[in-house]
Amino acid sequence: MTPPVNGDNRAAVLHGPGDVRVERRPVPEPGPREVLVEIAAVGVCGSDVHYYEHGRIGSFVVEHPMVLGHESSGRVVALGAGASRHAVGDRVALEPGVPCGNCRECRSGRYNLCREVRFFATPPIDGAFANYVTIHEDFAFALPELVSDEAGALMEPLSVAVWACQKASVSAGDRVLVTGAGPIGLLAVQSARAFGATEITVTDVNPHRLALAERTGATQAINVAELPLEDTGVEADALIECSGHPASLQAGISSLRPAGTAVLVGMGPEEEGVVPLALIQNHELWLTGTFRYANTYPAAIALAANRRVDLESIITAHYGLDEAEAALRAGREDPTAVKVMVMPASRAGQT
């Protein structure tokens, strides 16, 4: 390994709820078939914010200092032993979860359900709010020139949306209902359009987000604070539930055509929830949920490179690595914030 890196690796480390510190850490050494990546852009995800605010998500508890951030892109700066897929200098998007590759789930193509997956910014694995990270070369995906660093980082949430569309079997001419217009909901709208959906209804209570959804592909935006979904007569082939609100889930399922599919993407407040079981039976509906994604990066990159999705449209602010804590707070403080980016390689402050 040639060492073209300058040796200065900072990372935004979560020490406990509300306690993020920018610290110097050694530049990691890429292991066999790994690459060392200089991070260019990292998106702030709701899960990062949740760890920052609560120090845990369900049974995942931050017990030791951990670097946040799992939506990232960067530039390959060194290769580990046997790594041959990328050259130094390649721009790449990082798929942040590396599964074991051998277990029943991995062998069946469901590697997102691998119990031994090592996933960025999920305790105890460090994430990408840093200057340098290492990753298995097969989980770094080359970015075409047309895809910016920020868009490259957003291959991760776009993968969530693509995966949801795949689970819902969204196809040309479909009618899709997306409940919740946060970053994932907005990307679900764009993805549904890219999958060929021609009628895309989105619901939320935030008029900024509804307006943005309409500008980026939704054919109908409903503010459910003013008009209940039940009163709209919407019938959908697929529901992509991105709000985590129990009421949205129920109303959404009730809007499905016979044999339609509901996909849970947003996480609700409770382990359990109420669903219209009689309707699921009488109309033979399908209900499932997504946990991350599998095999989505190539499609996500192709959609971005071909302008079938517009990832920049959801970016509302950029922060430097030193401002990571401000970036984690931005969503709470600004109702117009959607996707906030941290740019570790940039000296620039908030834009």
Add this chain to the structure above:
Amino acid sequence: MTPPVNGDNRAAVLHGPGDVRVERRPVPEPGPREVLVEIAAVGVCGSDVHYYEHGRIGSFVVEHPMVLGHESSGRVVALGAGASRHAVGDRVALEPGVPCGNCRECRSGRYNLCREVRFFATPPIDGAFANYVTIHEDFAFALPELVSDEAGALMEPLSVAVWACQKASVSAGDRVLVTGAGPIGLLAVQSARAFGATEITVTDVNPHRLALAERTGATQAINVAELPLEDTGVEADALIECSGHPASLQAGISSLRPAGTAVLVGMGPEEEGVVPLALIQNHELWLTGTFRYANTYPAAIALAANRRVDLESIITAHYGLDEAEAALRAGREDPTAVKVMVMPASRAGQT
């Protein structure tokens, strides 16, 4: 149409809750492409009992006198205009729901979800507790000699079980959990075995039914009054929920492997119910339900004719048509009763 029928058509007519009367009715005339069938055997279904006891099932209300019974077989005795699929004398099983054939659901192969379906013993359509009924020739299926009249009638509940296995994609080597060992649950056990499942766990609180399940294909029978399913360590590829009990549904879903499928067959007491949403997401489970069945009769008959299922094993009593009311009461009065048959063409009483 040659009239080989003797003109004496009796029917067991439900006039209101608890009020079934055996009455003479004209022998019906088969319409175009219909056949007239002399009914040999009719199974008593839980829905018949529910109509008998309550006069309604949900929004389906018996407002006018209605003949019960929809699990039936018999002998073709006359052909309507243009009917050519059967000959007079053929023994047939009757698929009791005739859909419109033109709507979106019908055209998509989901004819069980047709809104215009005319289904036996569902208001206002008369059923098969009668000497003679008519049906479209394409919904009468020839029975091989090896399949008895009673087994022919039970092609209907067997279809429910086959459909559930198809929805759950049960295949060779699968591990299937059947919650509830009533007639449908017992047939689900047998069907799962016929679909190649090698590990079939059944749960109930009735030891008679659990013992019968073990004799007919279950590899493990759990009395959940004594041992909660959660304590058994069962992991299943598919859940076929036949009890309608909310607790069974939740425990059953929690027993699924990642990416497993739960199929609701039993109807619960409420329109809505609680399910483990976080688990559905984290394990990407699939939940669906069945409403009757579609395209199952040929497979059901083939399974019966090839002894892959043993329908006689679940029959616990036979009644004459005059004893229809006693047949409707048998299930409540005898904990060992499973499937009770009405035999309109027989003079014999209870056996």
Add this chain to the structure above:
Amino acid sequence: MTPPVNGDNRAAVLHGPGDVRVERRPVPEPGPREVLVEIAAVGVCGSDVHYYEHGRIGSFVVEHPMVLGHESSGRVVALGAGASRHAVGDRVALEPGVPCGNCRECRSGRYNLCREVRFFATPPIDGAFANYVTIHEDFAFALPELVSDEAGALMEPLSVAVWACQKASVSAGDRVLVTGAGPIGLLAVQSARAFGATEITVTDVNPHRLALAERTGATQAINVAELPLEDTGVEADALIECSGHPASLQAGISSLRPAGTAVLVGMGPEEEGVVPLALIQNHELWLTGTFRYANTYPAAIALAANRRVDLESIITAHYGLDEAEAALRAGREDPTAVKVMVMPASRAGQT
């Protein structure tokens, strides 16, 4: 039925190879649940030309005078008994094949494989080169204002393309190879794009058609008279074979990734053909073919109404009904001709 029609019904009738005569015929009476449609636009299909030139297609022989044309749209001018889906005046696209609705194929959702289907311009059923035709109301689909009469007629070939994409499971980010850039190939390119394909390679030997393909969605157009497909390094997830050329089929299959799918749409010159069987095994490829389509009209109309396809782009000429024979000859005589329309309701000549 109110008779708002003027009673003047002309039709272009094929009497034998090369013998088309425009004749007056009685305005047909719509039967139960049928509608009477005044035809506005009819596309000329290769099968029309084949019947015109040869009097037969395989085992389908024109033994009695027959009206050609099966890609049509028009205006509802009268309703048969019980027809309630449309109002007089509605603009509709006509799905030209009405299946029996009851057979095994129909019940399974594969109504395009119904043996009793009555299909326009397939002996002995008359087609739509006429002022008036009748059709079952459920096979007339309302057209939004945004969809022109010509585009409405082209819902039929678009359905062929949509069906091919569905068979090939084309989805977002896919790489699709379309061999043959005739009207169907061109619509397959557009459809693949509408289904989300991001890499669409098209092959042909006609530079006009290749250029048109590139203008309407192909990302790469290869003139295989100059550059064999094998030399291009193309790897595709799906092949949509629209040329009917044996060499294209073989080269196309050989371009598939492991587990890819080849769909035969173009009809070859022979009943049998050579395929790379060892490759199909070693790469576990899938090969299938399409016969018409099923359940595609709603999606096709939605794609047209939402500008996901541009049907006008392939129309190269319009003819009046009296010029039907010229329209049938246009393709042979002009290498730049793609889709030629007959406009029965228009007095205008060729445009």
Add this chain to the structure above:
Amino acid sequence: MTPPVNGDNRAAVLHGPGDVRVERRPVPEPGPREVLVEIAAVGVCGSDVHYYEHGRIGSFVVEHPMVLGHESSGRVVALGAGASRHAVGDRVALEPGVPCGNCRECRSGRYNLCREVRFFATPPIDGAFANYVTIHEDFAFALPELVSDEAGALMEPLSVAVWACQKASVSAGDRVLVTGAGPIGLLAVQSARAFGATEITVTDVNPHRLALAERTGATQAINVAELPLEDTGVEADALIECSGHPASLQAGISSLRPAGTAVLVGMGPEEEGVVPLALIQNHELWLTGTFRYANTYPAAIALAANRRVDLESIITAHYGLDEAEAALRAGREDPTAVKVMVMPASRAGQT
């Protein structure tokens, strides 16, 4: 690693066409997460015979001495570093191909199509005609007591048959046609039955094999030397082609119902072959092929342990390791031979 092995490792090594020598080799050391297995039983496969007779199969050429045999079972005798799935003493079946786990095919669950797979007895990888072999612990599958050593070895060809049934989506009540009643065809018959098929037609020209097929699940056996398949009126939902004969493939495809599936398992003599393309189109048939299998061992073992298949029924002879060459010749010399076993751990000669 504790060394409970006696250090005496013999192997039957192919040096060239017709040249197999039993040689002493060092006992291999299990690597990280590998296990060392003392081989109990190895089935002789047609590919072993082909390498023995020709020194190559297509582009796979035996350039250096290679141990044959890939259908094997045995007993774990030592564990490599980090191996924890098995204990010393466990009886296991060996899945003979270990894929890379990271490539596109592996991640998609199609690890059988991995280009970097290391597969027993495929140049340059040694096979299992030996006393000891090593394998990744996740590709050794524990055998229940009910499954004999020989049956354990036959999990490999049974996997081929199970995979074919999965590709063909064989399900309860299906009608399956198996062309060719060699070892794979016979196991396809048994598998089809285990998957619920109720009508299983088998064809061959060898009366011994046809009789064996009938004893083990075929409902109809046709000697196509006497009666062409075309004359039998057989209609099948699925074809499993196990003969490699071009004529069988064509006749088999022609016997499929509309929308049926043909699966190529037997390898034909040529890279290319003729298929009825017009029929594939007009009936929308599906044609695919199998290359080994993926994720089949658990199901195969469950079927054997539950007596849904009878593997002993196809075993016609046993040989010691020193008699490996005789075992490789047995099939050619005896028309009644079906599956021949080599038993490395046994001193016994031919039985």
